[in-house]
Amino acid sequence: MTYQLTILSTTDMHAHLSLYDYFLGTEQETNGLILAGSKIKALVEENQQKETQTVVLDNGDILQGNLIADYAADKRPERHPVMQMMNAVGYDAMTLGNHEFNYGLDYLKSTLAQAEFPVVNCNIRTVEGDYLFNPYTVIEKTFSDGETIRVGVTGVVPEQILMWDDKWLHGKVVVQDMYQTAKACAAELKKHCDVVVCLCHTGFDASLPDEDGLENQVHRISTIDDIDAIIFGHTHQLFPSDTLTADYIDGSRIHHVYAVQPASFGSHLGRIELTLKKTENGFEVESGHSEVIELKNNTVIDPALVELNETTHQAIFDYINEEIGQTEHYIDSFFSQLAPSRAVEIVARSGRRAYEKLRGDIPNLISTSAPLKAGRDGASDYVMISPGSLTIKDAISIYRFPNKLAAVKVTGKVLKEWLEWSASAFNCYSDELIVKDNQSIAPGFPSYNMDIFYELDYQIDLSVPARYNHAAVQVTDSVRIQGLTFEGRAVEPDDEFTVLTNDYRLNFTPFLKSLEGEVLDVDVRETVIEYIKEEGCDFKAAWPFRFTEDGTYRMKTSRHAEDVLLGYPARKVADAADDFIIVELNMKERNE
Structure with a gap:
């Protein structure tokens, strides 16, 4: 008997929520968390009918890059609009992107404390040696026959945040190499998890060497034996696609790892489908594939998410229209x-x-x-x-x-x-x-x-x-x-x-x-x-x-x-x- 696990993902959302382009002053249904969230909720419900278990993940860069982000950082509403929407969509976990640090550690911690799901990162520690956030989480999903699969999730972010946000991070945190920390964390997770997923807020560049400290390291992290699936981002591109190629890419796999990069702003959704078989030691990945789903003209909008965003939507107009x-x-x-x-x-x-x-x-x-x-x-x-x-x-x-x-x-x-x-x-x-x-x-x-x-x-x-x-x-x-x-x-x-x-x-x-x-x-x-x-x-x-x-x-x-x-x-x-x-x-x- 085989089992099906779906991993849905977003990356580089940059606080795009609304079905409205505030710069052009027009309605739109090409991107945003309402669009992506509507698709996520529909696919989760569809999977439930098929007895497929679903894990929903975000790969970071959610707090900066849009008028809503500026409004939230400036006016500090009681509930951050992005976190409120992610909670409603039903994310299982997220990691940190480099832009999460643009407003400082206090803002980052207080905002992400509103998440009703784990925030993970394994390569940032305080100068005292403590992890800034939990290095990983284990998500359990139970199939209709009572069997439970354990999915381990960790995440990494480029060391370069120490340069990009030096004014906030200097003397407060230490950032270790993404490959080395992901390798150690994945090995730990593999001891008690069936599937290990690495949320990589880093891009893929086949021209780069095999060395520590690089900003984009998917070409290295995908060689880690204990990782089964990778969601990557940072560079706002699509994978699988014809533009990201290498001789070690086989369809939707980079080396042995099933991988996906769903562009940015919630314009696409990443989907990794894994077929699992039960063994005496748990579950084992038998096969799989990944794809990016373009959401434009392909999504029925959930009115509950639109309603949830209405207060923010109206507040944005007041915020941006000061002459x-x-x-x-x-x-x-x-x-x-x-x-x-x-x-x-x-x-x-x-x-x-x-x-x-x-x-x-x-x-x-x-x-x-x-x-x-x-x-x-x-x-x-x-x-x-x-x-x-x-x-x-x-x-x-x-x-x-x-x-x-x-x-x-x-x-x-x-x-x-x-x-x-x-x-x-x-x-x-x-x-x-x-x-x-x-x-x-x-x-x-x-x-x-x-x-x-x-x-x-x-x-x-x-x-x-x-x-x-x-x-x-x-x-x-x-x-x-x-x-x-x-x-x-x-x-x-x-x-x-x-x-x-x-x-x-x-x-x-x-x-x-x-x-x-x-x-x-x-x-x-x-x-x-x-x-x-x-x-x-x-x-x-x-x-x-x-x-x-x-x-x-x-x-x-x-x-x-x-x-x-x-x-x-x-x-x-x-x-x-x-x-x-x-x-x-x-x-x-x-x-x-």
């Missing part, structure tokens, strides 16, 4: 990696203004900003602000992360390497598209790592390959940055500059971590709000750089960009999948 200014222009980030963008430049301007208010007139001061919303999470993941009133919602759209303003002293030599890393976001002149895929694993390059330096003038030579990969690791000896000047004079290796950035960039970037830096108690988003209130944002946006060769170059952007094409030296050349389009941008206009 902070006016604009005569459409503010967007559709072409922000190539062309002028007020949405990106205002972050650099506001940071410089705030810093000079605190520190006065600083020589050789450079302000930076990166295109944070440039399509990494779909065709709606762009800044899109219509002329008229500017509100808190728009400030959050312009700057989505709870970062602090930071300043770092660099030499001209380090500055040039920083520019080389940013220029590595591009392909070569000969490639079909000039901008790399906006992904946080190779061969992509996430737009949030592409800093633009507004006080500098420089050219980028795309006849040679990139010098760095997406994580600031040097991969070639190429030199793309040419003619680098500051205020009309050439930048020399020994020149000294103060560069304004944010705490994430300062703590994460390999060639910045050891330098003299300062993290100010100033929220970047608050500087944007104050700048809009006092200066507005109808300034003339600057072209950020030049290419060494004149020409027109193609890039992928949102279909929503068609509404503003006339404002750019650009034309649409083709439709692309998933509501994207291919446009051709005339960079010759900049070079003139």
Whole structure:
């Protein structure tokens, strides 16, 4: 006789709950925990009719990344909207994502204390040596014949949280290597569990080596013999899929492990189906498979979940509609990696203004900003602000992360390497598209790592390959940055500059971590709000750089960009999948 076990999972929800896009002001049924929760509840009920047992798990990053997250962190409602919804859906366990730490340990602990299910993590301890959360949990499910299966669940998160949230974690926690701790914990669980599941808030990148300390380690964790199934995430991708491949992937298995990565925001649901056989020592996995279920046009909405969210839904409107200014222009980030963008430049301007208010007139001061919303999470993941009133919602759209303003002293030599890393976001002149895929694993390059330096003038030579990969690791000896000047004079290796950035960039970037830096108690988003209130944002946006060769170059952007094409030296050349389009941008206009 065989038995069936289903493992349903979500990952990287980032507080997306509602069936409403607060930035576009429209109803939607493409993502969110109401959508995912409705499907989960329906599948659990369906499985009960088939005498299949179901375990429901979340893989972390639930507390940051959406207007609801900002509202909850700012206003502190009695019940956190995400936890309230997860309890109603009926999760069995969850692990921590890196963004869980963005608001500090006290907020994290008090919020997750509302969970009516276990929160597990095995690679974070306090400096005293205690686990921050329970390292694992054992979930028992009983079949109709009275047999009970024991499912052990543990979880891991990247060590890099110590850099990304240094201001909250320094001197308070120790984070151990994910592979080593998962291996030890799985071995312990296997002693008294039939099935071991690892919730891996880390991504898959087949190009990475087999070494400790990597940010993305699914390629290693999936080799652990005592693990039967993995839910992974962090990189907002899909698995199984045609885009994540390796010679050791067999269908839905990575090595011997059944694995799934259900994208992000609750747009997809992960499902692992295991067929088990009973032995004298318990249950044994006989076979299985995994899949991702797209939820759009494939889910009947549970009205009880909609009703549960109604108070939060109405509170969000009050929270986001506070007016902070006016604009005569459409503010967007559709072409922000190539062309002028007020949405990106205002972050650099506001940071410089705030810093000079605190520190006065600083020589050789450079302000930076990166295109944070440039399509990494779909065709709606762009800044899109219509002329008229500017509100808190728009400030959050312009700057989505709870970062602090930071300043770092660099030499001209380090500055040039920083520019080389940013220029590595591009392909070569000969490639079909000039901008790399906006992904946080190779061969992509996430737009949030592409800093633009507004006080500098420089050219980028795309006849040679990139010098760095997406994580600031040097991969070639190429030199793309040419003619680098500051205020009309050439930048020399020994020149000294103060560069304004944010705490994430300062703590994460390999060639910045050891330098003299300062993290100010100033929220970047608050500087944007104050700048809009006092200066507005109808300034003339600057072209950020030049290419060494004149020409027109193609890039992928949102279909929503068609509404503003006339404002750019650009034309649409083709439709692309998933509501994207291919446009051709005339960079010759900049070079003139």
